[in-house]
Amino acid sequence: MDLTVWDATAVRELFCVLYGGHRDSHGEWHPNVHEAARRRRVSVRTVQRWLKARDDGQASIPPAQLAAITGRRRVRRSDLRREELQRMRQKKMLEREALGRGRGNLRADYSETGWLEPHVVLVLEDTQRPLRRIAVVKDSQTARRRATRGATVVDVSVARNKFLAERTRYEYLEAVGPWRIMLPGRSVPTGHTQVWLASAPLPTTPLNIDE
Structure with missing residues (x-):
């Protein structure tokens, strides 16, 4: 902040x-x-x-x-450190994927989780308050409908897998960092530490979404 x-x-x-x-x-x-x-x-x-x-x-x-x-x-330092660790994890997974077959083969570990399927990064605005948040879900109508319930869709990006979508989430949160606030957990459906004021400049997306 x-x-x-x-x-x-x-x-x-x-x-x-x-x-x-x-x-x-x-x-x-x-x-x-x-x-x-x-x-x-x-x-x-x-x-x-x-x-x-x-x-x-x-x-x-x-x-x-x-x-x-x-x-x-203010978003707690512990939350920011956890986000940085998550971003580094996504980066390592993408580096592993780039190795190709063999060491880079992620299917053995993640083929049954759905993480290798396309995912969407949704920027959502609360209809009752000037707040925005980000959600990462599978690229399906059911998942999108569930994630966007009670919110207005501001931006949508499609990633080839969850690792890339999650990395984009944390890049987005870094871009809107000065306007982020933390709310009690009951105040938003999910991600109460990952919300920001609606007037914050909208980052250019996709952010490395095609890498």
């Missing part, structure tokens, strides 16, 4: 996620300032002042206040 790159839109989205809000007919999110004021123990006018955009596009909220609000929402 890098708060220095957050603009006023990102801060409003964060307030919507934490305190509720609604999206208007133009697609812009508006936080519930009354709930935010109650939870932060400040006046409604103070919250409104925090959310107001400055001339440079940044929100007017003092950095110390924003840091206090986001403190418990």
Whole structure:
């Protein structure tokens, strides 16, 4: 999480996620300032002042206040380390695959798991909150339908196997890293540590999807 790159839109989205809000007919999110004021123990006018955009596009909220609000929402270092280990594992599997037959033959270990079949990388946006998340599933209508339930599909990439799809997942998460937040596990279906604010720039995909 890098708060220095957050603009006023990102801060409003964060307030919507934490305190509720609604999206208007133009697609812009508006936080519930009354709930935010109650939870932060400040006046409604103070919250409104925090959310107001400055001339440079940044929100007017003092950095110390924003840091206090986001403190418990930062992705834990342990989660980031685990993601890095997973990404390195996918890289090693792809390197092994590139060796071809013999040492590079993955079928003996993974032919029955379905991991060698095509998979899709789905970027999904919550219909009720300004949040996006990523899902990796088999390239089938049933799997896609299950994964996209209650969400809007923002982007889709197809990978030749799960190893490549998973590596793409972690490349994507790295690209949106400054806007990632962590939510309680019950707040999202899966991947509560792998969500980010919807206004984050969308990385160019596919990311090495055809390698």
